[in-house]
Amino acid sequence: MELVELSKKEFKKYADKSPQITFHQTEAWANLKDKTGWTPYYIGLKNNKEIKACALLLKKNLPIVKKAMFYSPRGFLIDYNDKKLLKTFTEKIKEFAKENNAIFIKIDPYLEYQERDNNGDIVDKGNNNKKAHKNLIDLGYKHFGFNVMQDTLQPRWMHVIETDNKSIDEVNSKMDSKTRQILRKNDRCGITTREIDKDELKVFKEIMQKTSDRREFIDRPFSYYEAMWDNLHDLGILKILIGEIDFNIYEANTKDELDTHKNALEDRVYKHDNNLLKMNEKKYKSSNKQDEEAINRLNKDLDKIKEYKKKFGDKKVLGGILFLVYGNEVLSLLGGTLDDVMKFKSAYTIHYAGVKYAVENKYKRYNFYGITGDFNPSNPLYGLYLFKKSFGGHVVELLGEYDLVISKFWYFTYNIAFGLYHKLKNIKKKK
Numbered sequence: 001m002e003l004v005e006l007s008k009k010e011f012k013k014y015a016d017k018s019p020q021i022t023f024h025q026t027e028a029w030a031n032l033k034d035k036t037g038w039t040p041y042y043i044g045l046k047n048n049k050e051i052k053a054c055a056l057l058l059k060k061n062l063p064i065v066k067k068a069m070f071y072s073p074r075g076f077l078i079d080y081n082d083k084k085l086l087k088t089f090t091e092k093i094k095e096f097a098k099e100n101n102a103i104f105i106k107i108d109p110y111l112e113y114q115e116r117d118n119n120g121d122i123v124d125k126g127n128n129n130k131k132a133h134k135n136l137i138d139l140g141y142k143h144f145g146f147n148v149m150q151d152t153l154q155p156r157w158m159h160v161i162e163t164d165n166k167s168i169d170e171v172n173s174k175m176d177s178k179t180r181q182i183l184r185k186n187d188r189c190g191i192t193t194r195e196i197d198k199d200e201l202k203v204f205k206e207i208m209q210k211t212s213d214r215r216e217f218i219d220r221p222f223s224y225y226e227a228m229w230d231n232l233h234d235l236g237i238l239k240i241l242i243g244e245i246d247f248n249i250y251e252a253n254t255k256d257e258l259d260t261h262k263n264a265l266e267d268r269v270y271k272h273d274n275n276l277l278k279m280n281e282k283k284y285k286s287s288n289k290q291d292e293e294a295i296n297r298l299n300k301d302l303d304k305i306k307e308y309k310k311k312f313g314d315k316k317v318l319g320g321i322l323f324l325v326y327g328n329e330v331l332s333l334l335g336g337t338l339d340d341v342m343k344f345k346s347a348y349t350i351h352y353a354g355v356k357y358a359v360e361n362k363y364k365r366y367n368f369y370g371i372t373g374d375f376n377p378s379n380p381l382y383g384l385y386l387f388k389k390s391f392g393g394h395v396v397e398l399l400g401e402y403d404l405v406i407s408k409f410w411y412f413t414y415n416i417a418f419g420l421y422h423k424l425k426n427i428k429k430k431k
Helices: 008-015 027-034 083-099 130-138 168-173 177-188 198-215 222-233 247-273 281-312 339-344 346-360 382-389 408-430
Strands: 002-005 039-047 050-061 068-072 102-107 112-115 157-162 191-195 238-246 315-326 329-337 365-370 394-398 402-405
Touching: 002 083, 008 027, 008 039, 008 050, 027 039, 027 050, 027 222, 039 083, 050 083, 050 102, 083 102, 083 130, 083 402, 102 408, 112 130, 112 394, 157 382, 168 346, 177 247, 177 346, 191 346, 198 222, 198 238, 198 315, 198 329, 222 238, 222 315, 238 247, 238 346, 247 281, 281 315, 315 339, 315 346, 329 339, 329 346, 346 365, 402 408
Parallel strands: 068 102, 329 365
Antiparallel strands: 002 039, 039 050, 050 068, 102 402, 157 365, 157 394, 191 238, 238 315, 315 329
């Protein structure tokens, strides 16, 4: 067998058939990373003319020293359980890395370590890829560890809904009743979603900037979102949905609901006072109280709607999510909500639109993407997990990150320098 650089066409043909394929292992993603300092290589292991394994390798030149690192995002695309094949590929790719002055190759295979349920508990006798992990360790790959927090390049923990051969009604049946209730309420409020065009990209950037300011993380510059759009949108990989509210619809639906309660109350009182219908007095008073409370609440809502219309006009953008659609899944990469309209919980409606898209277009799963593997309620990110869990589905625990070390000396030096850099960066951030 020999390791060769593949044509982009060869790579795509093989990669798209892999069960591990994601947008990370595409020419479009490589082109995007190329604009941020990563040089792409399309590598394949051939037996005569047949491709047995392949990988998109991204090369990053390191500052000062004439060295580099390689990263295969969600790669390699190989049968990790075939130890003989993996050994051959490893040996060949190490030679390739040496020729390119690489210190190490980082990989984070898109393989589930062990099957988990919606609560994050390990499924008894469930599927696992522990043999794949053992093979990597046996072949000298250095494992980053079974981390539970979001401290890897790509999330090790995710939350997904399996949509393969499912109807939307089947998916809905697995959701929490509270989530279905919120979705119905959002519908009554006139909250809808739509896909934006490039000229509205600044609207999404504003959403992300407001969200990053509130949650204290650093958002990408606008130029990065432009580059993502230019490289991924026309290929159908990138979709950005925004949620917005129509206050006229909200007002009309509220008035209709108000009239329903008023009419029910008036009809009940009239029949009671004129002895037209026998009623249990306790039940009669309880029903009247419920209608009166609803009428009071809805009148307050109408007052609030008037304030919203005065402040925002007839419509208002609430939030947005950037989706990446490729291979087997619809993936929610990132998103946010504007501060002054968080009460409307638009994220539920936008995610649900993504779920419906996955179902209707026959994708195998909808991926909410990153969560943590710490399911303790004291975990500050526990709420994020609960939100995603409320839609149904299950937790996915991936194998994690591995480094294939090429030069032990330079790898040791790199890790010291990298650690020092991040320590100084954190100190600067706190100032």
